Amino acid sequence: xxxxxxxxxxxxxxxxxxxxxxxxxxxxxxxxxxxxxxxxxxxxxxxxxxxxxxxxxxxxxxxxxxxxxxxxxxxxxxxxxxxxxxxxxxxxxxxxxxxxxxxxxxxxxxxxxxxxxxxxxxxxxxxxxxxxxxxxxxxxxxxxxxxxxxxxxxxxxxxxxxxxxxxxxxxxxxxxxxxxxxxxxxxxxxxxxxxxxxxxxxxxxxxxxxxxxxxxxxxxxxxxxxxxxxxxxxxxxxxxxxxxxxxxxxxxxxxxxxxxxxxxxxxxxxxxxxxxxxxxxxxxxxxxxxxxxxxxxxxxxxxxxxxxxxxxxxxxxxxxxxxxxxxxxxxxxxxxxxxxxxxxxxxxxxxxxxxxxxxxxxxxxxxxxxxxxxxxxxxxxxxxxxxxxxxxxxxxxxxxxxxxxxxxxxxxxxxxxxxxxxxxxxxxxxxx
Numbered sequence: 336x337x338x339x340x341x342x343x344x345x346x347x348x349x350x351x352x353x354x355x356x357x358x359x360x361x362x363x364x365x366x367x368x369x370x371x372x373x374x375x376x377x378x379x380x381x382x383x384x385x386x387x388x389x390x391x392x393x394x395x396x397x398x399x400x401x402x403x404x405x406x407x408x409x410x411x412x413x414x415x416x417x418x419x420x421x422x423x424x425x426x427x428x429x430x431x432x433x434x435x436x437x438x439x440x441x442x443x444x445x446x447x448x449x450x451x452x453x454x455x456x457x458x459x460x461x462x463x464x465x466x467x468x469x470x471x472x473x474x475x476x477x478x479x480x481x482x483x484x485x486x487x488x489x490x491x492x493x494x495x496x497x498x499x500x501x502x503x504x505x506x507x508x509x510x511x512x513x514x515x516x517x518x519x520x521x522x523x524x525x526x527x528x529x530x531x532x533x534x535x536x537x538x539x540x541x542x543x544x545x546x547x548x549x550x551x552x553x554x555x556x557x558x559x560x561x562x563x564x565x566x567x568x569x570x571x572x573x574x575x576x577x578x579x580x581x582x583x584x585x586x587x588x589x590x591x592x593x594x595x596x597x598x599x600x601x602x603x604x605x606x607x608x609x610x611x612x613x614x615x616x617x618x619x620x621x622x623x624x625x626x627x628x629x630x631x632x633x634x635x636x637x638x639x640x641x642x643x644x645x646x647x648x649x650x651x652x653x654x655x656x657x658x659x660x661x662x663x664x665x666x667x668x669x670x671x672x673x674x675x676x677x678x679x680x681x682x683x684x685x686x687x688x689x690x691x692x693x694x695x696x697x698x699x700x701x702x703x704x705x706x707x708x709x710x711x712x713x714x715x716x717x718x719x720x721x722x723x724x725x726x727x728x729x730x731x732x733x734x735x736x737x738x739x740x741x742x743x744x745x746x747x748x749x750x751x752x753x754x755x756x757x758x759x760x761x762x763x764x765x766x767x
Contacts, residue, residue, distance in 0.1 A: 339468045339759055340464075340465050340467075340468060342752070342756070344465065345465050345751075345752045345755050345756065346748065346749075346752050347463075348460065348463030348464070348465035349460075349463075349465065349747075349748035349749075349751035349752045349755070350745060350748040351459070351462075351463055352456055352459035352460045352462075352463055352748070352751070353456065353459075353744060353745040353746075353747050353748045353751070354745055355455070355459040356452060356455050356456055356459060356641065356744055357741075357742070357744050357745055359455060359638060359641045359642060359645070360641055360642075360644060360645040360648075360741055360744070361645060362642055362645065363641070363642040363643060363644060363645020363646040363647075363648075363649070364645040364646065364648060364649045365645075366642070366645075366646055367645070367646035367647075367649035367650060368649055372646055374646075374650045377643050377646040377647055377650065378647075380639065380643045381640070381643045381647065381714075384451075384635075384636050384639055384640040384643060385590065385591070385640075386590045387590070387632065388632060388633055388635045388636035388639070388640070389450065389488075389491070389590065389591050389594070389633075389636050389640075390590045390591055390593060390594030390633075391594065391629045391630070391632040391633035391636070392484075392488065392594075392633030392634070392636045392637075393488045393491075393492065393591060393594035393595050393598055393633075394594045394597055394598045394601075394629060394633070395598075395626065395629055395630040395633050396481060396484050396485045396488055396598075396633070397485045397488055397489060397595060397598035397599065397602065398597070398598035398599075398601045398602045398608070398611065398612065399481070399485075399602070399611075399612040399626075400481060400482050400485040400602070401485070401598065401599060401602030401603065402602055402603070402605075402608060403603055403605070405695070406603070407695045408482075408486075408695045408697055408700055409485075409486075409489060411693065411694055411695075411700070411704065412486050412489045412490060412700070412703075412704065412707075413489065413493065415490075415684075415704050415707065416449075416489070416490040416493040416494070416707065417493060417497075419676060419680065419707070419708040420445060420446065420493070420494060420497050421497075423444050423445040423446075423671060423676070423708070424441060424444075424445040424501065424505065426444060426445075426671055426675070427440055427441035427442070427443070427444035427445050427667075427671065428441050428505070430444070430667050430671075434663055434667065436661060436663055436664045436667060437661070437664055437729055437732070438505065439716065439719075439720055439729055439732075439733055440664050440667055440668055441505045442498070442502055442505055442712070442716050442719060443664075443668045443672075443712040443716055443733070443736065444667065444668055444671040444672065444712075445497075445498075445501075445505075446494055446497070446498045446502075446712060446713045446715065446716070447494075447672055447708065447709070447710040447711065447712060447713060448644075448710050448711055448712070448713050448714070449487060449490045449491040449494045449707065449710075449713070450487070450488070450491040450494075450636075450640065451636070451637055451640035451641040451644060452641065452710050452711070452744070453487045453703075453706065453707070453710065454484055454487055454488075454636075454637045455637050455638065455641050456706075456747070456751070457480055457483050457484065457487070457703075458480065458484075458637060460480075460751070461476055461477075461480050464476075465755060466479065466480075466699070466702070466755070468755070468759050468762075469698035469699050469702055469755070469758055469759065469762065470698075470699075471696070471697070471698065471767060479699045482697075482699055482700075483699050483702070483703045486699075486700060486703040486704070486707075487703060487707065488595070489595065490707050491591065492591045492592050492594075492595040494713065495589055495591050495592065495715075496589070496592060498713060498715050498719070499589065499715075502715070502716075502719040610622075611625070611626050612626060644714055644741070645741075647714060647717075648714075648734070648737055648738050648741060651717060651730075651733075651734030651737065651738070652734055652735065652738055660732050660735050660736070661732070664732070664736065665736055665739060665740075668712065668736060668740065669740060669743070672709070672710060672711060672712060672740065673709060673710075673740075673743075673746055673747065673750070676708035676709055677708075677709055677749075677750045677753065677754075679708075680704070680705055680706075680707075680708050680709075681705045681750070681753050681754055681757050682757075684701055684704045684705045684757070685701075685705075685757040685758075685760065685761050688701045688758070688761035688765070689760070689761040689764040689765060690764075696765060696767055698758045698759070698761070698762045698767065701757075701758045701761055702754050702755060702758040705750075705753075705754035705757060705758065706747075706750055706751060706754050709747055709750045710744070710747060711737065711740035711741045711744060712736070712737060712740060714737065716733055716737070717730070717733060717734065717737065720733055
């Protein structure tokens with residue numbers, strides 16, 4: 336096989352990788368359909384993925400890859416993620432006004448799945464070997480894939496912050512500031528599923544009851560709600576400007592962003608980076624037991640989250656009601672999420688990589704940035720609609736839209752091939 340795979344080989348590799356992602360999603364749908372996993376269990380698993388596994392993956396992947404010497408590889412990811420997401424919001428808002436489609440199209444067009452899907456995709460691409468042509472020097476495929484994952488994880492953390500802070504506002508432009516703030520907080524708390532409520536400790540124990548004392552858990556959650564109540568009263572005493580400032584910072588605080596901040600702090604602190612991520616004989620005294628244990632937890636995220644997404648799609652489709660779905664809404668969302676950003680992003684990143692020095696000499700970075708904006712909407716959209724009190728018909732409609740767009744995920748292989756060939760061409764121009 337040549338250094339640069341043929342177009343057919345690239346297309347076949349991309350198609351195989353995207354089909355692998357679709358099959359993983361399908362296994363989740365089948366498990367839910369045949370009752371192998373309950374809706375509550377799926378929501379619990381989703382919450383576990385987003386609140387524990389994803390931060391752990393962020394901490395290890397980003398922290399191990401990021402250093403003061405290669406910081407120039409990460410700031411483009413930050414600016415590119417902000418740019419394409421905010422531009423997508425503008426595009427979605429404009430299409431809603433022009434074509435009179437439902438307001439949720441704005442969010443569906445703005446925020447794509449930037450975590451489980453691209454992570455699983457690049458993991459699947461490893462087995463096809465089509466990314467070999469983007470490796471630098473004697474770099475191994477494993478090292479390149481780990482670096483690509485760190486780029487996607489940074490993008491994912493930014494998406495979570497923007498989606499939580501902007502999602503309810505985009506759907507409720509006519510509501511008061513206080514109502515929008517309350518819904519924003521609800522989205523942040525509910526995006527991963529329901530939590531235990533005070534009084535749940537009174538439920539009768541069964542063989543499926545938790546091993547830890549439920550009464551103790553109930554008291555713990557009651558204490559958490561008491562703390563929240565105190566903080567809410569303190570918040571209400573602030574001036575409007577103070578409340579706005581607190582709301583902005585509150586939107587930035589979530590498990591993924593905390594994991595990202597810790598990863599950046601440790602990655603950019605040489606002594607800590609050495610202790611956490613270097614080999615034991617080179618001073619990495621925490622790596623064999625602490626870092627590896629966190630890595631083991633983080634590695635659970637990618638496949639499990641995509642499996643859970645499939646199960647949650649099946650649950651969403653069980654809703655009954657008005658079955659009318661506007662084809663224009665599906666078409667606009669598909670166009671923005673799968674076509675438009677491929678047409679814009681790939682030539683733009685190619686130009687920046689081949690004609691300027693704004694991007695570092697890392698073809699894997701160029702490839703990752705090209706496919707970052709591509710893919711179906713994030714599952715967070717369903718939570719935003721539920722919390723903002725959207726009509727039942729809209730919730731049913733978005734469930735169908737998500738199912739349709741996730742089912743056509745294999746078309747992403749076209750973007751993968753285009754991005755691969757563009758990155759190879761830029762690499763030749765740069766003389767790498």
